[in-house]
Amino acid sequence: DAAALAKASVVVQGLSAYEYILFDSKIDLADAATKARYCPLLEAIGTHQQQLAQDILARWKNDGGMLTQMSKFPNDRYADAHEAIAELLRVQVTALDMLKKKLGTPLGRQSKGIPQPYQAEAWRSNASLASLDASLSGAQALWEGIDGKGLKTLLPAEQKDLAGKIDAAYADSHAKLAALEQKPLSELLASEDGRNQLNALYDSLNVVHRLHEGDLARALGVQLGFNANDGD
Numbered sequence: 001d002a003a004a005l006a007k008a009s010v011v012v013q014g015l016s017a018y019e020y021i022l023f024d025s026k027i028d029l030a031d032a033a034t035k036a037r038y039c040p041l042l043e044a045i046g047t048h049q050q051q052l053a054q055d056i057l058a059r060w061k062n063d064g065g066m067l068t069q070m071s072k073f074p075n076d077r078y079a080d081a082h083e084a085i086a087e088l089l090r091v092q093v094t095a096l097d098m099l100k101k102k103l104g105t106p107l108g109r110q111s112k113g114i115p116q117p118y119q120a121e122a123w124r125s126n127a128s129l130a131s132l133d134a135s136l137s138g139a140q141a142l143w144e145g146i147d148g149k150g151l152k153t154l155l156p157a158e159q160k161d162l163a164g165k166i167d168a169a170y171a172d173s174h175a176k177l178a179a180l181e182q183k184p185l186s187e188l189l190a191s192e193d194g195r196n197q198l199n200a201l202y203d204s205l206n207v208v209h210r211l212h213e214g215d216l217a218r219a220l221g222v223q224l225g226f227n228a229n230d231g232d
Contacts, residue, residue, distance in 0.1 A: 002051070005044040016122075018045050023124035085154060086222045089212070092142055092151065093224060096209040099135050102128070103202050106185060107195070115189040126184040133177050136205070140170045143212075151216065159219045166216065169208045176201040 005013055021027055021038050029035050060066045069077045070084050078084040104110060106120035106128070120128040143166060144150045155163050180188065180197060188194030217224050 002044050002047045005041075005048050012041075013045060013048050015045075015049065018042060018049075019122055019125050019127075082221070085151075085220060086224075088142075089151065089217060089220060089222050090224055092139060093209065093213045093217070095135070096139055096205070096212055099132065099139065100202060100205050100209055102132055102135070103198065103205065106189065107198050107202060109202065115195065117186045117189050120185050123186065126186070128185040129177065129180060129182070133174075136170070136173055136177070136208075139208070143170070151220075155216075155219055162211075162215050162219055166208070166211050169204070169211055173201065173204040173208055176204050 011017060021042055022029070027034060027038065029038065058065070064076075069075045070088070073080050073084070078087075101110075102121050106116050106118075106123070108115045117123060122128050122131050142150060143152055145153055152163055152166070176197070180201070183194070185198075188198055213224060
């Protein structure tokens with residue numbers, strides 16, 4: 001049940017376990033005994049993930065939560081708006097770096113050019129590139145913002161050209177993803193043409209990352225320092 005799952009390893013609690021049960025070739029959910037064993041676990045994982053999402057939303061919206069801390073200063077977390085902007089940009093840059101590695105690792109960028117398809121996120125369900133696309137869209141939403149509250153709106157008027165460069169970089173990455181025509185990552189990794197397309201996508205994502213890490217950080221007066229992925 002959900003209570004027992006809450007005490008289990010995060011590996012068992014997460015969506016990777018959910019994917020494993022649904023898509024691994026060794027698990028046949030059409031078999032009655034297998035279904036009886038795994039379906040309660042699937043339900044428990046779903047409940048646990050829903051509770052986590054609700055908790056995150058509550059921590060964001062509650063009085064004194066992150067939304068308030070990001071907009072009213074000083075507070076227990078930030079002395080002023082610049083501190084909040086700096087942390088927000090650090091989180092964005094780290095997320096974009098992780099986004100590159102989601103593609104770079106199976107592409108072989110960390111293994112002398114030898115593809116590692118089983119290192120991809122969600123490889124069993126062939127959802128690796130869909131997950132990448134969703135993560136990119138999330139990063140773009142933070143850049144563009146809602147109701148004029150994105151990183152883009154913090155740029156001074158004289159940085160209009162930089163804003164245009166970042167907009168164009170996101171558009172280029174989305175276009176390169178769309179050009180893959182929803183083919184599975186494993187299929188693309190298996191051919192030279194597919195790998196060339198993926199390498200072009202990686203380079204495009206790298207432009208998005210570097211623009212945030214370098215130009216945007218300088219324009220906003222933010223000193224990024226090291227992030228959790230440095231040294232990987």
